Amino acid sequence: MRIKRLEIYGFKSFPYRVSLPFPPGISAIVGPNGSGKSNIMDALRWVLGEQSLKRLRVRSAEDLLFAGDHGRSPGFAEVRLVLENDGGVPEEFRELPEIVVARRLYRSGESEYLINNRTCRLKDIHYLFLDTGVNPRGYGLIDQGEVGKFLERSPQERRFFLEELAGVSRYRANRDETARNLARTRENLARVEDILSEIR
Numbered sequence: 001m002r003i004k005r006l007e008i009y010g011f012k013s014f015p016y017r018v019s020l021p022f023p024p025g026i027s028a029i030v031g032p033n034g035s036g037k038s039n040i041m042d043a044l045r046w047v048l049g050e051q052s053l054k055r056l057r058v059r060s061a062e063d064l065l066f067a068g069d070h071g072r073s074p075g076f077a078e079v080r081l082v083l084e085n086d087g088g089v090p091e092e093f094r095e096l097p098e099i100v101v102a103r104r105l106y107r108s109g110e111s112e113y114l115i116n117n118r119t120c121r122l123k124d125i126h127y128l129f130l131d132t133g134v135n136p137r138g139y140g141l142i143d144q145g146e147v148g149k150f151l152e153r154s155p156q157e158r159r160f161f162l163e164e165l166a167g168v169s170r171y172r173a174n175r176d177e178t179a180r181n182l183a184r185t186r187e188n189l190a191r192v193e194d195i196l197s198e199i200r
């Protein structure tokens with residue numbers, strides 16, 4: 001799943017609709033201090049379902065809405081993430097060439113998520129990205145200063161980081177869950193055998 005475009009409107013420092021294209025290859029966003037580069041990362045995290053205001057670098061949800069004059073005050077904030085569909089998505093989305101995930105926040109405090117212009121639940125967004133490694137908390141999004149932090153980590157911590165990035169930790173979590181289920185099933189089996197031996 002590749003990001004084709006990020007569209008931002010009324011979110012943080014973006015009073016007008018902007019469309020940021022991400023052509024194949026590497027894209028770099030450059031600009032002077034305070035020009036809104038990190039706000040773009042925040043927009044990406046937000047549309048992917050980030051709930052933590054701290055991670056979005058705001059005190060209240062209202063701070064996510066553009067606050068300023070610029071001759072206008074948008075009634076809502078909207079971020080749309082346009083993705084190229086390479087097929088690694090749940091069955092129901094497989095036929096679509098493009099997937100557009102959107103999140104809106106109105107000044108009234110109401111908010112909504114959309115997939116291809118249809119309102120949906122946050123759960124549906126999570127489901128869409130399941131197994132793709134796209135996740136607002138995942139290591140696919142690396143913040144300023146995190147590269148330095150990575151280099152200062154111990155080899156074990158670095159390994160954990162790389163496994164998370166490579167998606168290995170998901171399999172480890174599955175394996176642990178399966179091991180727990182297996183242990184529970186063994187206990188149940190032992191109980192059944194006890195009961196059977198009593199009956200006999």
Ligand code: ATP
Nearest residue numbers: 012013033034035036037038039063064065066067
């Ligand atoms: P640096 O290079 O210093 O890290 P940056 O380009 O990443 O800077 P950001 O942190 O993305 O900059 O943007 C900060 C700017 O966004 C500030 O000027 C701030 O006033 C503005 N800003 C943040 N929230 C809002 C908002 N709700 N309404 C209007 N402007 C906002």
